[in-house]
Amino acid sequence: MKKGIHIISNFFGCRNxxxxxNEKKLSKFLTNSVRKNKxxxxxxxxxxxxxxLGITGYLLLSESHVSIHTWPERDNYLSFDIFVxxxxxxxxxxxxxxxxxxxKAFKPRKKEQKILxxx
Numbered sequence: 006m007k008k009g010i011h012i013i014s015n016f017f018g019c020r021n022x023x024x025x026x027n028e029k030k031l032s033k034f035l036t037n038s039v040r041k042n043k044x045x046x047x048x049x050x051x052x053x054x055x056x057x058l059g060i061t062g063y064l065l066l067s068e069s070h071v072s073i074h075t076w077p078e079r080d081n082y083l084s085f086d087i088f089v090x091x092x093x094x095x096x097x098x099x100x101x102x103x104x105x106x107x108x109k110a111f112k113p114r115k116k117e118q119k120i121l122x123x124x
Contacts, residue, residue: 009069009123010097011088012104018114019081025111026077028053028060035064035071038106042099044068044089068096071103083111090123 024031032051039046044066051062059075069088076082085107089096108116 006091006095007097007122007124008092009088009090010100011086011121011123012100012118013086013121014084014104014107014116014118016083016085016108016111016113016116017080019083020112020114021110022077022081025059025075025081025083026053026057028062031060031062031073031075034110035062035073035107038103039064039066039071042102044096044099044103068092073107083113 048065062073064071074084089100
């Protein structure tokens with residue numbers, strides 16, 4: 006079993022622009038996705054930068070973290086990353102499921118991704 010997985014992604018032209026600017030909806034969406042996929046949230050923090058501006062959000066997990074940064078003012082751009090450790094169990098599938106849910110929710114026209122398996 007690998008030590009963990011780190012998925013880093015950039016989304017361009019996200020069609021679900023409401024999630025890019027609505028702090029409460031974004032927080033609820035990510036919180037629900039993480040919990041549904043059986044990861045443990047220790048702390049979370051989301052900051053809205055202003056009306057029609059982006060959000061930075063962070064979920065500290067007992068398994069590691071999820072972070073998200075939105076820039077609706079820059080062609081509905083989003084950066085996302087999730088890193089999970091596999092100390093007591095393999096969380097790789099859970100991280101990949103969360104990532105797929107983020108893609109489905111934001112509907113980017115284009116995405117770039119890098120997936121690092123931690124040995």
